[in-house]
Amino acid sequence: xxxxxxxxxxxxxxxxxxxxxxxxxxxxxxxxxxxxxxxxxxxxxxxxxxxxxxxxxxxxxxxxxxxxxxxxxxxxxxxxxxxxxxxxxxxxxxxxxxxxxxxxxxxxxxxxxxxxxxxxxxxxxxxxxxxxxxxxxxxxxxxxxxxxxxxxxxxxxxxxxxxxxxxxxxxxxxxxxxxxxxxxxxxxxx
Amino acid sequence: xxxxxxxxxxxxxxxxxxxxxxxxxxxxxxxxxxxxxxxxxxxxxxxxxxxxxxxxxxxxxxxxxxxxxxxxxxxxxxxxxxxxxxxxxxxxxxxxxxxxxxxxxxxxxxxxxxxxxxxxxxxxxxxxxxxxxxxxxxxxxxxxxxxxxxxxxxxxxxxxxxxxxxxxxxxxxxxxxxxxxxxxxxxxxx
DNA sequence: ATTGACCTGTGACAATCGTCACAATCGCAC
DNA sequence: GTGCGATTGTGACGATTGTCACAGGTCAAT
Numbered sequence: 001x002x003x004x005x006x007x008x009x010x011x012x013x014x015x016x017x018x019x020x021x022x023x024x025x026x027x028x029x030x031x032x033x034x035x036x037x038x039x040x041x042x043x044x045x046x047x048x049x050x051x052x053x054x055x056x057x058x059x060x061x062x063x064x065x066x067x068x069x070x071x072x073x074x075x076x077x078x079x080x081x082x083x084x085x086x087x088x089x090x091x092x093x094x095x096x097x098x099x100x101x102x103x104x105x106x107x108x109x110x111x112x113x114x115x116x117x118x119x120x121x122x123x124x125x126x127x128x129x130x131x132x133x134x135x136x137x138x139x140x141x142x143x144x145x146x147x148x149x150x151x152x153x154x155x156x157x158x159x160x161x162x163x164x165x166x167x168x169x170x171x172x173x174x175x176x177x178x179x180x181x182x183x184x185x186x187x188x189x190x
Numbered sequence: 191x192x193x194x195x196x197x198x199x200x201x202x203x204x205x206x207x208x209x210x211x212x213x214x215x216x217x218x219x220x221x222x223x224x225x226x227x228x229x230x231x232x233x234x235x236x237x238x239x240x241x242x243x244x245x246x247x248x249x250x251x252x253x254x255x256x257x258x259x260x261x262x263x264x265x266x267x268x269x270x271x272x273x274x275x276x277x278x279x280x281x282x283x284x285x286x287x288x289x290x291x292x293x294x295x296x297x298x299x300x301x302x303x304x305x306x307x308x309x310x311x312x313x314x315x316x317x318x319x320x321x322x323x324x325x326x327x328x329x330x331x332x333x334x335x336x337x338x339x340x341x342x343x344x345x346x347x348x349x350x351x352x353x354x355x356x357x358x359x360x361x362x363x364x365x366x367x368x369x370x371x372x373x374x375x376x377x378x379x380x
Numbered sequence: 381a382t383t384g385a386c387c388t389g390t391g392a393c394a395a396t397c398g399t400c401a402c403a404a405t406c407g408c409a410c
Numbered sequence: 411g412t413g414c415g416a417t418t419g420t421g422a423c424g425a426t427t428g429t430c431a432c433a434g435g436t437c438a439a440t
Contacts, residue, residue: 063335070334083324126316133323134273140330144260144366145253148397169417176334181397183419338427359387371427373389 005053006104009076013127020120027111027121028104033097039105040095046084048107049128052077055101056165060173061093069174071139072098072166080132098166139174148177149185195243196294199266203317210310217301217311218294223287229295230285236274238297239318242267245291246355250363251283259364261329262288262356270322288356329364338367339375 003025010024028051033039040046042062050057050073057073059081070093073079084091085108097103108125115121142151152175155162162171168186172179193215200214218241223229230236232252240247240263247263249271260283263269274281275298287293298315305311332341342365345352352361358376362369 061335068334082320083327086320086324126320129320130272130276130316130323133320133327134276136327137273137323137330140327140333143330143333144258145251167417178398179418180399180420184397187419357387368428369388370390370429374427377389 014124038096046081049080051104053102058098204314228286236271239270241294243292248288
Protein backbone atom coordinates (compact mmCIF):
# COMPACT_ATOMS: atom_id res chain seq x y z
CA UNK A 1 0.00 0.00 0.00
CA UNK A 2 1.33 3.40 -1.01
CA UNK A 3 1.82 5.70 1.95
CA UNK A 4 2.64 8.92 0.09
CA UNK A 5 -0.89 10.30 0.28
CA UNK A 6 -1.06 9.27 3.91
CA UNK A 7 2.12 11.10 4.88
CA UNK A 8 1.38 14.29 3.01
CA UNK A 9 -2.21 14.38 4.27
CA UNK A 10 -1.02 14.05 7.85
CA UNK A 11 1.64 16.70 7.35
CA UNK A 12 -1.02 19.04 6.01
CA UNK A 13 -2.99 18.88 9.25
CA UNK A 14 -0.15 18.96 11.76
CA UNK A 15 3.21 20.30 10.65
CA UNK A 16 5.35 18.17 12.91
CA UNK A 17 8.55 16.11 12.91
CA UNK A 18 9.17 13.13 10.62
CA UNK A 19 9.14 10.83 13.62
CA UNK A 20 5.71 12.06 14.68
CA UNK A 21 4.44 11.58 11.15
CA UNK A 22 5.84 8.06 11.17
CA UNK A 23 4.08 7.49 14.48
CA UNK A 24 0.78 8.68 13.04
CA UNK A 25 1.29 6.61 9.90
CA UNK A 26 1.68 3.55 12.10
CA UNK A 27 -1.76 4.26 13.61
CA UNK A 28 -3.52 4.08 10.25
CA UNK A 29 -5.00 0.91 8.80
CA UNK A 30 -5.79 0.65 5.10
CA UNK A 31 -9.05 -0.79 3.80
CA UNK A 32 -10.53 -1.42 0.37
CA UNK A 33 -14.21 -0.71 -0.14
CA UNK A 34 -16.65 -1.68 -2.85
CA UNK A 35 -19.16 0.88 -4.06
CA UNK A 36 -21.83 1.30 -1.37
CA UNK A 37 -19.84 -0.49 1.33
CA UNK A 38 -20.21 1.36 4.65
CA UNK A 39 -17.46 2.45 7.06
CA UNK A 40 -19.90 3.83 9.61
CA UNK A 41 -23.57 2.87 9.78
CA UNK A 42 -26.52 4.63 11.37
CA UNK A 43 -26.61 3.42 14.97
CA UNK A 44 -22.86 2.76 15.19
CA UNK A 45 -20.64 4.62 17.60
CA UNK A 46 -18.07 6.62 15.65
CA UNK A 47 -14.55 6.23 17.04
CA UNK A 48 -12.51 6.79 13.88
CA UNK A 49 -11.32 9.29 11.33
CA UNK A 50 -11.21 8.23 7.69
CA UNK A 51 -8.74 9.48 5.10
CA UNK A 52 -9.55 8.87 1.46
CA UNK A 53 -6.68 7.45 -0.59
CA UNK A 54 -8.67 6.59 -3.71
CA UNK A 55 -12.32 6.99 -4.70
CA UNK A 56 -14.63 8.99 -2.45
CA UNK A 57 -16.79 8.66 0.64
CA UNK A 58 -20.42 9.70 0.77
CA UNK A 59 -21.90 10.83 4.10
CA UNK A 60 -25.68 10.69 4.32
CA UNK A 61 -28.58 10.23 6.67
CA UNK A 62 -31.99 8.68 6.35
CA UNK A 63 -34.91 11.10 6.27
CA UNK A 64 -38.18 9.17 6.31
CA UNK A 65 -36.69 6.49 4.10
CA UNK A 66 -35.04 8.94 1.71
CA UNK A 67 -31.24 9.24 1.74
CA UNK A 68 -29.99 12.82 2.11
CA UNK A 69 -26.35 13.52 1.30
CA UNK A 70 -24.33 15.70 3.67
CA UNK A 71 -20.84 15.47 2.22
CA UNK A 72 -18.59 13.89 -0.38
CA UNK A 73 -14.99 13.35 0.71
CA UNK A 74 -12.39 12.94 -2.02
CA UNK A 75 -8.74 11.87 -2.21
CA UNK A 76 -6.50 13.39 0.43
CA UNK A 77 -9.32 14.57 2.70
CA UNK A 78 -10.56 13.38 6.08
CA UNK A 79 -14.06 12.67 7.31
CA UNK A 80 -15.65 11.54 10.56
CA UNK A 81 -18.81 12.00 12.58
CA UNK A 82 -17.63 14.32 15.32
CA UNK A 83 -21.02 14.56 16.93
CA UNK A 84 -21.13 10.83 17.60
CA UNK A 85 -17.43 10.87 18.34
CA UNK A 86 -17.53 13.54 21.04
CA UNK A 87 -20.92 12.79 22.57
CA UNK A 88 -20.39 9.02 22.37
CA UNK A 89 -23.92 8.72 21.04
CA UNK A 90 -24.92 6.40 18.18
CA UNK A 91 -24.43 7.97 14.77
CA UNK A 92 -27.42 9.14 12.79
CA UNK A 93 -25.18 9.32 9.73
CA UNK A 94 -23.80 6.69 7.39
CA UNK A 95 -20.37 7.01 5.77
CA UNK A 96 -19.87 4.75 2.76
CA UNK A 97 -17.88 4.44 -0.43
CA UNK A 98 -19.40 6.30 -3.40
CA UNK A 99 -17.25 4.27 -5.79
CA UNK A 100 -14.64 1.53 -5.34
CA UNK A 101 -12.31 3.15 -2.82
CA UNK A 102 -9.28 2.79 -0.59
CA UNK A 103 -9.26 4.53 2.78
CA UNK A 104 -6.98 4.87 5.78
CA UNK A 105 -8.71 4.32 9.11
CA UNK A 106 -7.47 6.07 12.26
CA UNK A 107 -9.20 4.23 15.07
CA UNK A 108 -9.10 6.31 18.23
CA UNK A 109 -9.67 3.39 20.54
CA UNK A 110 -6.52 1.63 19.42
CA UNK A 111 -4.63 4.91 19.14
CA UNK A 112 -5.55 5.95 22.67
CA UNK A 113 -4.63 2.55 24.09
CA UNK A 114 -1.19 2.56 22.52
CA UNK A 115 -0.09 6.19 22.69
CA UNK A 116 -2.39 7.54 25.33
CA UNK A 117 -0.76 10.81 26.30
CA UNK A 118 1.44 11.28 23.27
CA UNK A 119 1.24 15.01 22.48
CA UNK A 120 1.71 14.62 18.72
CA UNK A 121 -1.32 12.35 18.46
CA UNK A 122 -3.64 14.37 20.67
CA UNK A 123 -2.66 17.56 18.86
CA UNK A 124 -3.24 15.91 15.51
CA UNK A 125 -6.67 14.62 16.52
CA UNK A 126 -7.86 17.96 17.81
CA UNK A 127 -6.65 19.83 14.76
CA UNK A 128 -8.27 17.26 12.54
CA UNK A 129 -11.55 17.56 14.45
CA UNK A 130 -11.59 21.32 13.97
CA UNK A 131 -10.70 20.90 10.30
CA UNK A 132 -13.53 18.45 9.69
CA UNK A 133 -16.03 20.61 11.56
CA UNK A 134 -15.05 23.74 9.63
CA UNK A 135 -15.44 21.86 6.35
CA UNK A 136 -18.91 20.78 7.43
CA UNK A 137 -19.74 24.36 8.34
CA UNK A 138 -18.89 25.49 4.84
CA UNK A 139 -21.56 23.18 3.47
CA UNK A 140 -23.99 24.45 6.11
CA UNK A 141 -23.45 28.05 5.14
CA UNK A 142 -24.68 27.13 1.66
CA UNK A 143 -28.09 26.44 3.14
CA UNK A 144 -28.19 29.51 5.34
CA UNK A 145 -26.87 32.01 2.84
CA UNK A 146 -28.08 30.92 -0.55
CA UNK A 147 -31.20 29.90 -2.43
CA UNK A 148 -31.17 26.51 -4.18
CA UNK A 149 -30.17 28.05 -7.51
CA UNK A 150 -27.42 30.08 -5.84
CA UNK A 151 -26.14 26.93 -4.15
CA UNK A 152 -25.79 25.14 -7.46
CA UNK A 153 -23.94 28.05 -9.05
CA UNK A 154 -21.69 28.26 -5.99
CA UNK A 155 -20.72 24.61 -6.47
CA UNK A 156 -20.35 25.15 -10.20
CA UNK A 157 -17.85 27.92 -9.49
CA UNK A 158 -16.08 26.80 -6.30
CA UNK A 159 -16.21 23.02 -6.47
CA UNK A 160 -16.61 21.98 -10.09
CA UNK A 161 -15.05 18.55 -9.51
CA UNK A 162 -18.21 17.68 -7.59
CA UNK A 163 -20.22 18.04 -10.80
CA UNK A 164 -17.85 15.75 -12.64
CA UNK A 165 -17.73 12.96 -10.08
CA UNK A 166 -21.21 12.97 -8.53
CA UNK A 167 -24.45 12.14 -10.31
CA UNK A 168 -27.01 14.91 -10.44
CA UNK A 169 -29.43 12.84 -8.37
CA UNK A 170 -26.83 12.62 -5.62
CA UNK A 171 -25.98 16.29 -5.92
CA UNK A 172 -29.63 17.31 -5.60
CA UNK A 173 -30.04 16.10 -2.03
CA UNK A 174 -26.66 17.62 -1.18
CA UNK A 175 -28.09 20.96 -2.30
CA UNK A 176 -31.33 20.38 -0.41
CA UNK A 177 -33.63 20.11 -3.43
CA UNK A 178 -35.26 17.36 -5.44
CA UNK A 179 -33.57 16.12 -8.59
CA UNK A 180 -36.36 17.69 -10.66
CA UNK A 181 -35.67 21.12 -9.22
CA UNK A 182 -31.94 20.73 -9.85
CA UNK A 183 -32.69 19.72 -13.42
CA UNK A 184 -34.71 22.93 -13.89
CA UNK A 185 -32.03 25.08 -12.30
CA UNK A 186 -29.57 23.67 -14.81
CA UNK A 187 -31.98 24.24 -17.69
CA UNK A 188 -32.24 27.93 -16.82
CA UNK A 189 -28.47 28.33 -16.78
CA UNK A 190 -28.22 28.03 -20.56
CA UNK B 191 -17.46 41.43 39.03
CA UNK B 192 -18.85 38.03 40.03
CA UNK B 193 -16.62 35.20 38.83
CA UNK B 194 -18.87 32.28 39.75
CA UNK B 195 -20.31 31.88 36.27
CA UNK B 196 -16.84 32.26 34.83
CA UNK B 197 -15.33 29.49 36.94
CA UNK B 198 -18.14 27.00 36.48
CA UNK B 199 -18.32 27.67 32.73
CA UNK B 200 -14.60 27.03 32.39
CA UNK B 201 -14.82 23.89 34.50
CA UNK B 202 -17.59 22.63 32.24
CA UNK B 203 -15.34 22.76 29.17
CA UNK B 204 -12.10 21.45 30.64
CA UNK B 205 -12.27 19.44 33.83
CA UNK B 206 -8.92 20.48 35.21
CA UNK B 207 -7.23 21.57 38.45
CA UNK B 208 -8.23 24.62 40.48
CA UNK B 209 -4.93 26.27 39.63
CA UNK B 210 -5.55 25.86 35.92
CA UNK B 211 -9.03 27.28 36.33
CA UNK B 212 -7.55 30.24 38.21
CA UNK B 213 -5.07 30.67 35.38
CA UNK B 214 -7.85 30.69 32.82
CA UNK B 215 -9.92 33.08 34.93
CA UNK B 216 -6.99 35.48 34.93
CA UNK B 217 -7.08 35.45 31.13
CA UNK B 218 -10.65 36.71 30.97
CA UNK B 219 -11.61 40.37 30.82
CA UNK B 220 -15.14 41.50 31.67
CA UNK B 221 -17.05 43.97 29.55
CA UNK B 222 -20.47 45.58 29.73
CA UNK B 223 -22.45 46.01 26.54
CA UNK B 224 -25.48 48.07 25.63
CA UNK B 225 -28.13 46.53 23.42
CA UNK B 226 -26.81 46.39 19.86
CA UNK B 227 -23.21 47.07 20.85
CA UNK B 228 -20.87 44.81 18.84
CA UNK B 229 -18.02 42.64 20.10
CA UNK B 230 -17.00 41.53 16.62
CA UNK B 231 -17.89 43.39 13.45
CA UNK B 232 -18.00 42.27 9.84
CA UNK B 233 -14.48 42.78 8.49
CA UNK B 234 -12.79 42.35 11.87
CA UNK B 235 -10.33 39.56 12.53
CA UNK B 236 -11.70 37.33 15.28
CA UNK B 237 -9.09 36.49 17.91
CA UNK B 238 -11.33 35.94 20.94
CA UNK B 239 -13.86 33.72 22.62
CA UNK B 240 -16.79 35.34 24.40
CA UNK B 241 -18.56 33.94 27.45
CA UNK B 242 -21.95 35.39 28.33
CA UNK B 243 -22.35 36.32 31.98
CA UNK B 244 -25.61 38.23 31.63
CA UNK B 245 -27.93 39.03 28.72
CA UNK B 246 -27.29 37.35 25.37
CA UNK B 247 -25.21 37.69 22.22
CA UNK B 248 -26.66 37.68 18.73
CA UNK B 249 -24.53 36.43 15.84
CA UNK B 250 -25.64 37.56 12.39
CA UNK B 251 -24.45 38.35 8.91
CA UNK B 252 -25.54 40.79 6.27
CA UNK B 253 -27.33 39.30 3.25
CA UNK B 254 -27.93 42.02 0.67
CA UNK B 255 -28.65 44.56 3.38
CA UNK B 256 -30.85 42.20 5.40
CA UNK B 257 -29.54 40.89 8.73
CA UNK B 258 -29.73 37.10 9.05
CA UNK B 259 -29.34 35.59 12.53
CA UNK B 260 -27.09 32.56 12.98
CA UNK B 261 -27.08 32.09 16.73
CA UNK B 262 -28.16 33.42 20.09
CA UNK B 263 -25.77 32.76 22.96
CA UNK B 264 -27.17 32.92 26.49
CA UNK B 265 -25.74 32.98 30.01
CA UNK B 266 -23.00 30.46 30.67
CA UNK B 267 -22.28 29.71 27.00
CA UNK B 268 -19.39 30.58 24.72
CA UNK B 269 -19.35 31.98 21.20
CA UNK B 270 -16.70 32.92 18.65
CA UNK B 271 -16.16 32.99 14.92
CA UNK B 272 -13.90 29.98 14.44
CA UNK B 273 -13.75 30.37 10.69
CA UNK B 274 -12.18 33.81 10.99
CA UNK B 275 -10.19 32.65 13.99
CA UNK B 276 -8.57 29.66 12.31
CA UNK B 277 -8.18 31.01 8.80
CA UNK B 278 -7.15 34.49 10.02
CA UNK B 279 -9.52 35.95 7.46
CA UNK B 280 -11.82 38.93 8.16
CA UNK B 281 -15.12 37.92 9.72
CA UNK B 282 -18.26 37.98 7.64
CA UNK B 283 -20.27 37.76 10.86
CA UNK B 284 -21.14 40.28 13.53
CA UNK B 285 -21.46 39.33 17.20
CA UNK B 286 -23.35 41.86 19.30
CA UNK B 287 -25.42 42.18 22.45
CA UNK B 288 -29.10 41.37 21.97
CA UNK B 289 -29.94 43.13 25.23
CA UNK B 290 -27.84 44.93 27.88
CA UNK B 291 -25.19 42.32 28.62
CA UNK B 292 -22.03 41.44 30.49
CA UNK B 293 -19.48 39.19 28.81
CA UNK B 294 -16.08 37.72 29.55
CA UNK B 295 -13.57 38.10 26.76
CA UNK B 296 -10.79 35.55 26.24
CA UNK B 297 -8.38 37.26 23.88
CA UNK B 298 -6.12 34.69 22.30
CA UNK B 299 -3.46 37.19 21.33
CA UNK B 300 -2.83 38.19 24.94
CA UNK B 301 -3.30 34.62 26.16
CA UNK B 302 -0.78 33.26 23.68
CA UNK B 303 1.75 35.96 24.54
CA UNK B 304 1.57 35.27 28.26
CA UNK B 305 1.15 31.52 28.49
CA UNK B 306 2.30 30.40 25.09
CA UNK B 307 2.88 26.70 25.58
CA UNK B 308 0.84 26.22 28.70
CA UNK B 309 -0.97 22.91 28.18
CA UNK B 310 -4.04 23.82 30.23
CA UNK B 311 -4.75 26.84 28.05
CA UNK B 312 -4.15 25.18 24.70
CA UNK B 313 -6.27 22.21 25.75
CA UNK B 314 -9.03 24.52 26.90
CA UNK B 315 -9.01 26.51 23.68
CA UNK B 316 -9.19 23.44 21.48
CA UNK B 317 -11.98 21.87 23.48
CA UNK B 318 -13.83 25.13 23.40
CA UNK B 319 -13.40 25.39 19.65
CA UNK B 320 -14.86 21.94 19.13
CA UNK B 321 -17.71 22.75 21.51
CA UNK B 322 -18.59 25.94 19.68
CA UNK B 323 -18.40 24.24 16.28
CA UNK B 324 -20.62 21.37 17.39
CA UNK B 325 -23.20 23.85 18.72
CA UNK B 326 -23.15 25.62 15.37
CA UNK B 327 -23.60 22.30 13.60
CA UNK B 328 -26.74 21.62 15.58
CA UNK B 329 -28.28 24.78 14.16
CA UNK B 330 -27.12 23.77 10.69
CA UNK B 331 -28.80 20.40 10.93
CA UNK B 332 -32.10 22.21 11.42
CA UNK B 333 -31.78 23.53 7.89
CA UNK B 334 -30.69 20.27 6.36
CA UNK B 335 -33.12 17.98 8.12
CA UNK B 336 -36.31 19.94 8.62
CA UNK B 337 -38.84 22.07 6.78
CA UNK B 338 -39.48 25.59 8.14
CA UNK B 339 -42.51 24.44 10.14
CA UNK B 340 -40.57 21.49 11.55
CA UNK B 341 -37.76 23.82 12.55
CA UNK B 342 -40.10 26.00 14.55
CA UNK B 343 -41.63 23.02 16.32
CA UNK B 344 -38.17 21.69 17.04
CA UNK B 345 -37.25 24.94 18.77
CA UNK B 346 -40.61 24.99 20.53
CA UNK B 347 -39.82 21.57 21.97
CA UNK B 348 -36.04 21.58 22.44
CA UNK B 349 -35.22 25.22 23.07
CA UNK B 350 -38.32 26.96 24.40
CA UNK B 351 -36.33 29.67 26.17
CA UNK B 352 -35.49 31.02 22.72
CA UNK B 353 -39.19 31.79 22.16
CA UNK B 354 -39.36 33.64 25.44
CA UNK B 355 -36.29 35.80 25.01
CA UNK B 356 -36.14 36.46 21.27
CA UNK B 357 -38.66 38.45 19.26
CA UNK B 358 -40.44 36.53 16.52
CA UNK B 359 -38.90 38.78 13.89
CA UNK B 360 -35.43 37.79 15.11
CA UNK B 361 -36.41 34.14 15.34
CA UNK B 362 -37.72 34.12 11.76
CA UNK B 363 -34.35 34.74 10.14
CA UNK B 364 -32.77 32.24 12.53
CA UNK B 365 -35.20 29.67 11.11
CA UNK B 366 -34.52 30.76 7.55
CA UNK B 367 -37.97 32.17 6.80
CA UNK B 368 -39.61 35.58 6.66
CA UNK B 369 -41.47 36.86 9.69
CA UNK B 370 -44.75 36.49 7.77
CA UNK B 371 -44.14 32.79 7.18
CA UNK B 372 -43.25 32.26 10.83
CA UNK B 373 -46.43 34.04 11.81
CA UNK B 374 -48.45 31.66 9.62
CA UNK B 375 -46.65 28.60 10.98
CA UNK B 376 -47.64 29.72 14.46
CA UNK B 377 -51.21 30.35 13.39
CA UNK B 378 -51.53 26.78 12.09
CA UNK B 379 -50.23 25.35 15.37
CA UNK B 380 -53.49 26.17 17.18
C1' DA C 381 -53.53 61.02 27.21
C1' DT C 382 -50.82 61.27 23.00
C1' DT C 383 -47.29 60.35 20.05
C1' DG C 384 -44.21 57.42 17.65
C1' DA C 385 -41.30 53.40 17.15
C1' DC C 386 -41.46 48.65 17.06
C1' DC C 387 -43.58 44.16 16.77
C1' DT C 388 -47.11 40.92 15.19
C1' DG C 389 -50.86 39.24 12.34
C1' DT C 390 -53.23 38.79 7.89
C1' DG C 391 -54.86 39.17 3.11
C1' DA C 392 -53.72 39.12 -2.00
C1' DC C 393 -50.78 37.74 -5.42
C1' DA C 394 -46.61 35.99 -7.75
C1' DA C 395 -42.71 32.90 -7.67
C1' DT C 396 -40.64 28.73 -6.34
C1' DC C 397 -40.54 24.07 -5.07
C1' DG C 398 -42.28 19.22 -4.38
C1' DT C 399 -44.89 15.47 -6.21
C1' DC C 400 -46.37 12.48 -9.72
C1' DA C 401 -46.14 10.80 -14.27
C1' DC C 402 -43.86 9.74 -18.35
C1' DA C 403 -40.40 10.31 -22.11
C1' DA C 404 -35.59 10.45 -23.60
C1' DT C 405 -30.90 9.31 -23.09
C1' DC C 406 -26.84 6.90 -21.66
C1' DG C 407 -23.88 3.07 -20.40
C1' DC C 408 -23.05 -1.55 -20.13
C1' DA C 409 -23.73 -6.62 -20.23
C1' DC C 410 -25.14 -10.07 -23.27
C1' DG D 411 -27.06 -4.85 -32.40
C1' DT D 412 -30.36 -5.76 -28.52
C1' DG D 413 -32.13 -5.25 -24.09
C1' DC D 414 -32.17 -3.56 -19.54
C1' DG D 415 -31.40 -0.54 -15.65
C1' DA D 416 -29.97 3.83 -14.08
C1' DT D 417 -30.01 8.60 -14.89
C1' DT D 418 -31.86 12.85 -16.54
C1' DG D 419 -35.32 16.03 -18.53
C1' DT D 420 -40.01 17.87 -18.65
C1' DG D 421 -44.96 18.82 -18.17
C1' DA D 422 -49.00 19.47 -15.01
C1' DC D 423 -50.65 20.52 -10.68
C1' DG D 424 -50.87 21.59 -5.79
C1' DA D 425 -48.53 23.33 -1.67
C1' DT D 426 -45.43 26.43 0.38
C1' DT D 427 -43.06 30.62 0.62
C1' DG D 428 -41.78 35.49 -0.42
C1' DT D 429 -43.32 40.12 -1.31
C1' DC D 430 -46.11 43.99 -0.61
C1' DA D 431 -49.53 46.36 1.84
C1' DC D 432 -52.00 47.53 5.77
C1' DA D 433 -54.19 46.99 10.42
C1' DG D 434 -53.90 46.44 15.29
C1' DG D 435 -51.21 46.05 19.64
C1' DT D 436 -47.53 47.06 22.95
C1' DC D 437 -44.52 50.00 25.27
C1' DA D 438 -41.88 53.90 26.57
C1' DA D 439 -41.04 58.83 26.40
C1' DT D 440 -43.13 63.20 26.44
